[in-house]
Each structure stands twice: as structure tokens, then as C-alpha cells.
Amino acid sequence: MRTTKPRSLAIVLMGVAAILASACGGAAQPSPSATVAPTTGATTAPTAATKPGELDPAIVAKAKTEGKVVLYTSLQTEDATPVIKAFEKAFPEIKVDLNRKSSSKVLTQYETEAKAGKVLADVLETGGVDLAGVVKNGLTVAFDPPAAKDFPKEYKQLNGHFVNARSAVGTFGWNTNLVKAGQEPKTWEDLLDPKWKGKTIVEASDWDVMQALAKGHWNGDDAKVRDYFTKLSANAPIIIDGHTEALSALIAGQGSVGFGIRGDTMQAEIAEKKAPVNWSKDEVMLRLQGAVISKDAPHPNAARVFVNWYLSKDGGQKTLAELKRIPAVPGLADPIFTFKKTIISGPEDAPDLTKYEKLWNELIVKK
Amino acid sequence: MRGLPRVDRGVLVVLGLAAILLYLTGYPLAMLVLGSFGVDGEIVKGFTLEHYAEAYGSARTYTLLGNSLIYAAGTGLLALTLGTGLAWIVERTNTPYRRMFFAVSLVPIIVPGIVNTIAWIFLLSGRIGVLGKAYSTVFGLEEAPFTIYSMPGMIWAEGLHLSPLVFLLMTAAFKSMDPSLEESSLMSGNGTLATLRRVTLPLMVPALASTGLIMAVRGLESFEVPRLIGVPARIPVFTAEIYRSLHGTTADYGLAGALSATLFAVSLIGIVAYQRVTRRAERFATITGKAFRPRIIDIGRWRYVTAGALTLYALLIVGLPFLVLVFVSLLPYYTPDLGLLASASLDNYAKTLEWPGVQRGVVNSMLLGGICATLVTALTATVAWVITKTKIPGRGMLDALAFLPITVPGLVLGVALILQYLSPAFQIVPIYGTLWILVIAYVIRYMPYGMRANSAAMLQLHRELEEAGSAAGASWWRVFRTVTLPLLRPSLVAAWIYVFIVSVRELGASVLLTNQDTVVLAVTIFEQYELGAYGRVAALSVMLIVTLVIVVMIVQRVSARFGIRE
Numbered sequence: 014m015r016t017t018k019p020r021s022l023a024i025v026l027m028g029v030a031a032i033l034a035s036a037c038g039g040a041a042q043p044s045p046s047a048t049v050a051p052t053t054g055a056t057t058a059p060t061a062a063t064k065p066g067e068l069d070p071a072i073v074a075k076a077k078t079e080g081k082v083v084l085y086t087s088l089q090t091e092d093a094t095p096v097i098k099a100f101e102k103a104f105p106e107i108k109v110d111l112n113r114k115s116s117s118k119v120l121t122q123y124e125t126e127a128k129a130g131k132v133l134a135d136v137l138e139t140g141g142v143d144l145a146g147v148v149k150n151g152l153t154v155a156f157d158p159p160a161a162k163d164f165p166k167e168y169k170q171l172n173g174h175f176v177n178a179r180s181a182v183g184t185f186g187w188n189t190n191l192v193k194a195g196q197e198p199k200t201w202e203d204l205l206d207p208k209w210k211g212k213t214i215v216e217a218s219d220w221d222v223m224q225a226l227a228k229g230h231w232n233g234d235d236a237k238v239r240d241y242f243t244k245l246s247a248n249a250p251i252i253i254d255g256h257t258e259a260l261s262a263l264i265a266g267q268g269s270v271g272f273g274i275r276g277d278t279m280q281a282e283i284a285e286k287k288a289p290v291n292w293s294k295d296e297v298m299l300r301l302q303g304a305v306i307s308k309d310a311p312h313p314n315a316a317r318v319f320v321n322w323y324l325s326k327d328g329g330q331k332t333l334a335e336l337k338r339i340p341a342v343p344g345l346a347d348p349i350f351t352f353k354k355t356i357i358s359g360p361e362d363a364p365d366l367t368k369y370e371k372l373w374n375e376l377i378v379k380k
Numbered sequence: 381m382r383g384l385p386r387v388d389r390g391v392l393v394v395l396g397l398a399a400i401l402l403y404l405t406g407y408p409l410a411m412l413v414l415g416s417f418g419v420d421g422e423i424v425k426g427f428t429l430e431h432y433a434e435a436y437g438s439a440r441t442y443t444l445l446g447n448s449l450i451y452a453a454g455t456g457l458l459a460l461t462l463g464t465g466l467a468w469i470v471e472r473t474n475t476p477y478r479r480m481f482f483a484v485s486l487v488p489i490i491v492p493g494i495v496n497t498i499a500w501i502f503l504l505s506g507r508i509g510v511l512g513k514a515y516s517t518v519f520g521l522e523e524a525p526f527t528i529y530s531m532p533g534m535i536w537a538e539g540l541h542l543s544p545l546v547f548l549l550m551t552a553a554f555k556s557m558d559p560s561l562e563e564s565s566l567m568s569g570n571g572t573l574a575t576l577r578r579v580t581l582p583l584m585v586p587a588l589a590s591t592g593l594i595m596a597v598r599g600l601e602s603f604e605v606p607r608l609i610g611v612p613a614r615i616p617v618f619t620a621e622i623y624r625s626l627h628g629t630t631a632d633y634g635l636a637g638a639l640s641a642t643l644f645a646v647s648l649i650g651i652v653a654y655q656r657v658t659r660r661a662e663r664f665a666t667i668t669g670k671a672f673r674p675r676i677i678d679i680g681r682w683r684y685v686t687a688g689a690l691t692l693y694a695l696l697i698v699g700l701p702f703l704v705l706v707f708v709s710l711l712p713y714y715t716p717d718l719g720l721l722a723s724a725s726l727d728n729y730a731k732t733l734e735w736p737g738v739q740r741g742v743v744n745s746m747l748l749g750g751i752c753a754t755l756v757t758a759l760t761a762t763v764a765w766v767i768t769k770t771k772i773p774g775r776g777m778l779d780a781l782a783f784l785p786i787t788v789p790g791l792v793l794g795v796a797l798i799l800q801y802l803s804p805a806f807q808i809v810p811i812y813g814t815l816w817i818l819v820i821a822y823v824i825r826y827m828p829y830g831m832r833a834n835s836a837a838m839l840q841l842h843r844e845l846e847e848a849g850s851a852a853g854a855s856w857w858r859v860f861r862t863v864t865l866p867l868l869r870p871s872l873v874a875a876w877i878y879v880f881i882v883s884v885r886e887l888g889a890s891v892l893l894t895n896q897d898t899v900v901l902a903v904t905i906f907e908q909y910e911l912g913a914y915g916r917v918a919a920l921s922v923m924l925i926v927t928l929v930i931v932v933m934i935v936q937r938v939s940a941r942f943g944i945r946e
Contacts, residue, residue, distance in 0.1 A: 089911060090736040111896055115910060117627060118891050125795050125892075129802035146630065190715075217611055218627075254611040257912045265508040265715050282912065286712035366629050 066160045068321050075314040077106040082315035084109055085123055086138040086304075087116040092336050099332045100322055107315050116143050127152050132309045135316035138323075141175060141301035142221060145363030148174045153305040156317055160325035161341075168301065168341055170361045176303050177359065178323055178330075180339045182276030182350070183222045183298035190289045191269040201230060201296065204272055205244045214268035215250040216259040220373035221358060222273040224365055225298040229356030235372075242376040245272065252378065264288045277339060280349060284337070297352050301359035303341075390772035397763055398774075401781040404824050408788050408796035413644075416637025431638035441621070445642070448618035451534060451606075452599025458539030459595055460588065463546025466693065468580070471554035472562075473679045475686040482551070483932035486877075487698045489544040490928050491705075491921045492885055492905055493604035498914070499701035500537045501608065502714060504528035510704060513716040529613035538605045540697055542598060545878060546591050549833055552874035553587035556840045556867070557666040562677060572679050583666055586658045586839040590832035593650040597643065597786050597828075618642065626791050636792060643787040651779055658768075658839055665842035667867050702925060709918035728919035735908065735916070737899040745884045745901040748815060752822040753880040757872055759823070760830030761838075765864070768838040769846070779831065786828035790888015797821055797893060815898050821889040826879045833878065837871030 076082075086093055090113050097109040114122065116139045123137050124147060137147065147153055148171050155173030168177035185204055187197045191212075198204050204213060223242065231237040251268050253259040256275055263271040264282065274292055282288040304323060306316045323329035330340040339346045416432065419425040435441060466485055470478045488496060506512045506527035515524040527533065561583070565575040581588075606617045618639070625635040658664065679686065708714050710724035733739065763782055767775045788796075797820065801812045811817045841864065849859035865872070887902045894903050908916050 090907065091911075094736065113896070114891060117631075121631065121791070121795060122798065122892055125798040126802060129799045130804065131802045220629075252611055252614070254607045257910050258608065260912060261714065261914060262508070264713050265502075267505065267508045278912070282713065288713050289715070363629075370629050 072314050076318040079312040079315045081108050082319045083135045085112045085119050085134040087119050096332050132307050135310040135312045136304050138304040141359040142363050145360035154308045156306050158321040158324050160321045167357050170359050175360050177301040177341045178303040181300040184276045184293050186274035186292035187270045209270050211249040212269040213250040214271040216273050217252050217254040219273035220370045224369040225356045225358045246376050294352050296354040299355045299357050394772050394774050405785045407800040408793050411796040412637045415633045421633030431634035435638040444618045454535035455539040455599045456595035459542040459546050462543040464550050467547050467550035469686045471551050474676050475683045481690050483929045484694050485547045486544050495921045496541050497604050497608045499704045502704045508716050510716050534605050534609050548874045548878050549591050552871040555870040586664050586836040589654050590836040664839045666840045705918045705922050728915040737904040741899045741901040741904040749880040749884045752883045753876045756826050756830040756879045757876045761834045764834035764838045782831045783828045785824045794889040794892030822883040833875035
């Protein structure tokens with residue numbers, strides 16, 4: 014009968030509509046949560062059979078079935094490639110899909126994809142301060158990696174969403190051709206010396222160094238912060254946009270000293286190219302960098318396997334040490350990275366950053 | 381079909397083109413404009429004028445605008461003068477050895493803007509520039525009295541970088557000019573300069589206006605020179621604010637959108653002004669029914685002066701930065717110490733092919749450049765034809781739609797495309813993560829250049845040629861294919877070359893949209909640059925320059941056999 018055709022068609026159409034509706038609804042944006050609550054679940058409870066530092070074998074087995082982990086990172090490609098190689102050697106069944114970009118770009122991509130409703134990344138690895146935003150917006154899950162059990166407690170921040178894996182150094186440096194031995198600045202205050210007038214290189218966006226010093230050097234006394242940076246600004250610094258450019262300018266001799274130099278980067282220039290520069294190891298800022306795991310990650314178990322391996326002494330931490338980076342596990346880094354005093358800068362410092370950004374722009378960039 | 385009145389079909393064409401343009405540019409433009417009125421940069425969160433208040437409520441913005449106007453005007457003037465002058469010498473005079481300079485003139489735009497800027501810093505910086513150091517050593521000073529860190533320095537670096545664009549567009553315009561007009565002027569007793577002033581330049585108004593418009597917007601949106609030279613020089617410009625708003629602790633799309641509104645306004649005013657100036661199209665028609673061979677003008681003894689000018693240009697403006705790049709490429713790090721050459725090595729060159737992503741990047745970039753250049757030239761030639769050759773209502777809007785993308789910062793374009801193509805509605809176009817999303821990004825970005833090149837070119841074509849074709853009974857398509865296109869060839873080729881070169885250099889959107897498989901050369905170079913590997917970047921740039929010059933010279937030889945002989 015002809016009348017059954019329209020009816021079955023209607024049923025089919027309703028079914029299609031229902032499928033479309035659920036697809037659209039499923040792509041709704043994740044709602045930002047004001048507080049970050051740690052999530053617990055069966056996947057993180059260890060069984061009695063695991064060795065210390067190792068994940069529950071059930072998770073590892075599921076990860077092998079998933080077969081892949083998508084890693085978004087700001088590690089330099091020349092570092093990321095050996096790290097991935099080492100991981101794939103330890104876990105041949107899990108392939109790493111690498112997306113490497115500079116910190117601000119990899120974050121923008123990660124956030125925009127989530128906003129569009131598509132979570133493509135399992136793990137995001139970059140600077141801690143930069144990760145605070147994605148954690149605050151509810152894009153990540155907490156994870157307690159067994160490998161990081163004995164890490165210093167300041168390396169674990171944001172209720173289990175972030176663990177430090179490697180650190181970068183913020184310090185001051187000088188050009189060894191232009192600054193005779195014995196004349197180099199010894200403290201942050203030495204940079205205010207009139208002999209460096211017009212010869213101090215300052216990177217244009219180093220308000221995070223200002224914040225770290227405010228916290229660890231002046232113990233939160235903002236009047237002292239203001240005083241120091243007013244004097245620094247009065248010393249006619251050479252403002253350079255970009256850390257790469259700032260370091261090159263110091264090496265080329267555009268300035269004699271540099272504020273906020275990245276010590277680990279400079280050390281690589283000294284070691285590999287014999288660049289005529291050196292840096293202070295007395296009182297430094299330690300920028301925490303680490304990995305977070307996406308909520309709704311496409312391969313959640315592989316993500317945990319990767320992050321745990323990355324933090325384990327014989328896994329990722331060893332590879333990072335071999336690459337002359339500063340791994341979180343104490344005692345693995347090159348002895349040259351021994352500091353008298355460190356000021357930690359991590360995701361929990363992010364809320365203060367806007368305040369110091371404003372102060373920096375007011376005093377240094379004159380915005 | 382034959383029964384449909386022409387106007388209706390025309391309106392359909394305009395609507396069809398508008399639909400294509402809207403599909404491409406609608407989302408990014410909407411995101412920028414609507415975002416500027418939205419809380420946190422998103423209109424769905426609420427309407428607000430706070431971004432406009434922040435952008436235009438502070439006196440500092442107007443200081444920046446003032447700086448930017450001087451900067452844009454300066455670079456525009458320098459680029460126009462240099463580019464037009466060179467084009468005239470190469471295309472219209474009998475200056476000896478002029479053909480060689482075509483390839484040389486393109487060199488300043490092959491390398492990424494960063495490389496160009498750094499080369500000039502390493503030349504002209506009072507403290508660390510090679511020339512600066514030479515001067516201060518010779519005269520026993522601590523540092524040279526000149527410096528690139530100044531407004532003239534900024535104008536110099538950017539103007540030089542842009543002059544090849546002017547050169548390309550103007551050579552195409554000059555090639556399409558019937559010399560009988562100038563010859564009549566010379567025979568009536570006017571000297572070369574008077575002819576130039578009274579005949580040549582007025583006929584070039586569309587090309588100059590088109591190019592001038594691009595220069596104005598490029599100058600306003602230029603960013604590498606303001607960042608690398610303007611910041612240390614303490615000369616903040618408007619576009620630096622847009623950059624900062626996107627790269628602060630949190631990206632402020634609302635503020636970026638509000639600031640970009642100025643660029644929007646400038647572009648719209650520019651287009652309206654351009655359309656006014658070129659309204660009486662017949663005045664600019666230089667390709668007419670009379671057969672012509674673009675003959676050159678004998679400028680007599682002046683040709684030694686012009687030859688000298690070309691040589692000076694090649695040595696100073698192209699040669700010096702090239703030499704600095706060679707110098708940097710031979711060393712592990714840069715200092716202005718020529719003594720370091722003693723430890724020079726080819727290390728930076730040796731490893732070039734092993735860089736992560738460089739081989740794939742070269743292939744992808746060539747492919748993308750070719751596809752993008754072809755699509756942009758085809759699309760904008762069609763749109764330009766509709767705008768200049770028909771009277772269909774609504775066609776002026778097409779010009780705006782095709783040109784406005786020039787105001788969208790690369791990063792914003794990248795974000796807009798991610799949102800657009802990952803949204804549920806666009807899941808049927810699964811191009812995210814592939815080369816095709818880059819094709820779309822580049823087409824959107826470089827359409828404005830194609831538009832200006834082609835609309836100026838169309839004006840040179842006198843209607844009588846096409847009318848002759850249709851009077852003889854040929855269909856619209858046949859006329860287009862056999863009459864219009866061949867006559868426009870010089871301009872189409874120039875537009876193609878330019879879009880090809882700039883799309884190989886695109887970075888702003890590419891950094892977001894590429895991955896390990898779809899990596900492009902510009903991103904690979906930038907990655908090395910961020911590592912501080914200036915030596916490697918210089919080595920690759922040297923190789924790119926040498927390759928391009930050789931390729932262009934070969935192509936010139938080959939096409940001279942097929943082109944119009946002199």
C-alpha cells in the first residue's frame with residue numbers, strides 16, 4: 014500500500030534527525046568550571062602488583078589497545094624527537110602523534126579545538142604558567158602519576174592537574190667580550206649600576222620574571238618592586254621583543270648585560286657554539302613546565318602511560334637530562350645547573366601575572 | 381536560456397561570486413568584527429563597547445596611529461618610487477643590461493620578513509652592524525652616529541622589502557602600454573622627463589592607485605620591522621598593539637578586533653577612493669584596437685645614468701644584505717667581527733637538508749604556492765572583470781568582500797578557520813589537518829593582492845577589443861578566452877608570481893594550521909629562528925635567493941622566445 018511508504022520514511026527521517034541532534038549536542042562546548050576539583054576513578058587506583066613508580070598494568074594494557082597518544086608540546090623538535098623515540102622504545106605498541114609549536118601557538122590551537130567541540134589532543138606539554146588557563150577552564154583532568162610520588166610538593170600544582178617535568182631558568186647574563194672578569198654583575202641589584210646605563214638588554218615581555226622576583230626576592234613587597242623597576246627603566250635599557258632576539262643581541266654585543274636571560278638556552282649556546290656570554294647561577298627563577306591530560310582525551314589510558322613515563326627517573330627524565338635540559342627529578346641534571354637559591358614560578362602564580370603585566374608595561378614599556 | 385535578459389544573468393553571476401567570497405571570508409571577518417563587540421571577544425557572551433573604549437579611549441592609541449601613518453606613508457612612498465622607477469627603466473627604456481635586473485629586483489621579497497629585517501640590522505645598527513662597526517672603527521668612535529633604530533631606519537627596511545611588489549605590478553602595467561602615446565609626445569618636442577610626467581604617469585594612475593592602496597594597508601599592518609626595529613627604537617606603532625593584544629598573558633580577541641576596525645575603515649575608504657579615481661575607465665585604456673608592439677624608448681645619454689642606478693640598486697640594496705646573510709651563514713653566531721671569518725665553515729649549509737621538516741616543507745610550500753596562486757589569479761581576475769567591465773548592480777561590494785581580508789591578522793585567521801572547520805556544520809568538509817585548509821587560508825589572505833593587480837590590469841583593456849569579438853558573433857566565454865586573457869597575460873603572470881612568492885612566505889595562519897605532515901617552509905624556517913639558529917636560517921635564505929635568481933633568469937630566457945619580440 015502506498016500509505017506505508019510515507020510512514021516508514023517519516024520514521025527514518027526521525028531517526029536521522031535524532032542522530033544529527035545527538036551529534037550536534039555532543040559537540041557542545043565544555044563549560045568552564047570556577048574551581049578545579051580532583052577527579053578520582055577506577056583507572057587511578059593502583060593494584061598490589063605494581064612496582065613503585067609504575068602504573069597499574071590494567072591501564073597499560075588498555076593503552077596498548079588504544080595504540081596511540083596525541084602529544085601537543087612546545088618542546089623544541091630537536092628535543093621532542095628523541096623523547097618520542099625513547100618512549101616508543103619503552104612502549105612499542107603505543108605510537109606518538111606529535112604536534113609541536115611554540116608555547117602560545119600550541120595553547121591557542123589546543124583551546125580553539127576544544128572550543129569548537131573537538132578534543133584532538135591527549136596530552137598538552139608546555140610552560141606551567143601558560144597551562145593555568147586551560148586547567149581553569151575545565152579542559153583537563155587530574156592524574157596522580159606514581160612516578161612522581163616523591164617529587165617536591167611545590168612541583169605538583171592545581172590539585173593534581175599539573176606536575177613539573179622540566180624546568181627553565183630565568184636569570185641575568187653578560188657578554189664576556191665586553192665585561193671583564195670580575196666586573197660582571199653578581200646580584201639583581203647590580204644591574205642598576207650606572208655603568209650599565211644604555212647597555213642593559215631587557216626582553217619586552219618579561220613580566221613573569223618581575224613576578225617571580227616580587228615573590229621570592231622581595232617577599233611580596235610591591236613598593237620595592239616598583240622602586241627597582243623604576244630605577245631599571247631609568248638606566249635606559251635596550252628593550253628587545255623576543256627571547257631569541259634578546260640573546261642574539263647580547264651575544265652580538267648590542268648590550269653588555271641582559272636582564273631575564275634564559276639560562277638553559279644560553280648554556281646551550283655556550284656549550285655548542287662557544288658564544289661569548291655567561292650567566293648568573295646564584296639566585297634564579299625556575300619556570301616549571303609539564304604535561305596535562307585532556308578531559309575527553311581520545312586515548313585516555315595512553316595519555317596516562319605517556320605522562321607517567323615522562324616523569325619517571327629511567328624514562329623521560331633520563332632522556333631530558335641527556336638533552337641537557339633540567340628534569341624535575343633531582344640529581345639528574347648537568348651539575349652546571351646548580352643554584353644557590355631558586356624561586357619557583359608555576360601555574361599557581363598565574364593569577365598574579367596580570368597585575369605584574371600592568372606594572373611592567375607601565376614602568377618598562379611605558380604603555 | 382537565450383531568452384533570459386542579460387541583467388538577470390549578470391546579477392546571478394554577482395550573487396554566485398559573492399557566495400564564493402562569503403564562504404571564504406565570511407567567518408573570519410565576522411569573527412573579527414563581531415568579536416570586537418563581544419564580552420571576552422565572543423558576541424555570544426554579550427554585547428559590549430568596552431574594547432572600543434579601551435582601544436580608542438586612550439591618548440596612546442592616537443600617538444601610535446600617528447607613528448603608523450608616518451611609517452606607512454614613508455614606506456609606501458619609498459616602495460612606489462623605487463619600484464616604479466625600476467619598472468620604467470627595465471620595461472620602457474633602452475638601458476643596457478636591464479633584463480638581468482628583473483630577477484635581482486625580486487630578491488628582497490623572497491626571504492621572510494624577519495630575515496630581511498635582521499640583515500639590515502646586522503648592517504646598519506650603530507653598535508652591532510657591519511657598516512656601523514666599520515664606520516666607528518675608521519673614525520675611532522665607540523659607535524656609529526647613524527642607526528637603524530629610528531623612523532628612517534624602519535622606513536628603509538620595510539620600503540625595500542615592499543618595493544619588489546610595486547616593481548612586479550608596474551612592469552606588468554608598463555608592458556601593456558601602447559608606446560605610440562609616448563612617442564607622439566616625444567615627437568611633439570617634449571623631453572623624456574616631460575613625457576614621463578604628462579603622459580606615462582597619468583596613464584599609470586590605476587596601477588599606482590592599486591599599488592598605493594596595498595602599500596597603505598601593508599604599512600599599517602606590517603609587523604616584523606615594528607617588532608625588531610621599532611621596539612628598541614621606542615617607536616611604537618599601531619599594529620604592534622594588535623600583536624600585543626593577541627600575545628599578552630591571555631589573547632584578547634575583542635581588543636584586537638576593535639583595533640583592526642581602523643584597518644577596516646582605511647581599507648574601505650581606500651577602495652571607495654580607488655573606485656572613484658578609476659571610474660572613467662576609458663581614460664586608462666592603453667591596450668586598444670590598434671596593433672602595437674611594446675617598444676622601448678631611446679633615452680639617449682640618460683641610459684648610462686639609469687644603468688648606474690640599476691647597478692647601485694643591485695649592489696647596495698640587494699647585494700649588501702645578501703653578503704651579510706652569507707657572512708652569518710658561515711658562523712655559529714653573529715658578532716660584527718669580520719675576523720671571525722677565520723673560523724668560517726659550511727656547517728650551517730651541510731645540515732640544512734636534515735632539518736626537521738625542511739624537505740617536506742619545501743615540497744608542501746611549492747605545491748601550496750602554485751595552487752593558491754592559480755586559484756587567486758583565476759578568482760580575482762573573474763571578479764575584477766565583473767567589476768570593471770560590466771554594469772551589474774552590486775558589483776562594488778565584491779571588491780570590498782575580496783579586499784577586506786587584508787585586515788585580518790594571520791593568527792586571527794588561523795583561529796577562525798579552526799573554529800569554522802571543526803564546527804559540526806562543516807564536518808562535511810573534513811579539511812582540518814590537511815593541506816587544503818592551508819589552501820583556503822592562503823587564498824583568503826592573498827585575494828586582496830590579486831584583486832588590486834587584476835582590477836588595475838582590466839582597466840588597461842579597452843572595451844573595443846571585446847566588443848569587436850562579440851560583434852563578430854563570439855560568445856562571452858570565447859571572447860574572454862581568446863581576446864581578454866591573452867592581452868592580460870603580463871598582468872596575470874605578474875599577479876601569479878607575486879601571490880606564489882608571498883604564499884610561500886605566509887606564517888601567521890600557517891603556524892596554527894600546519895602539523896608535522898603539512899609543515900611548510902616558512903614555519904620550518906621560523907622554528908629554526910626561534911631556536912636562535914640564525915646561521916642556519918641565513919644559510920637557507922642564501923640558498924633560496926640563489927635558486928630563485930637562477931630559476932627566474934631561465935624562465936625569462938625561455939619565455940622571451942614565446943613572448944612578444946622587440
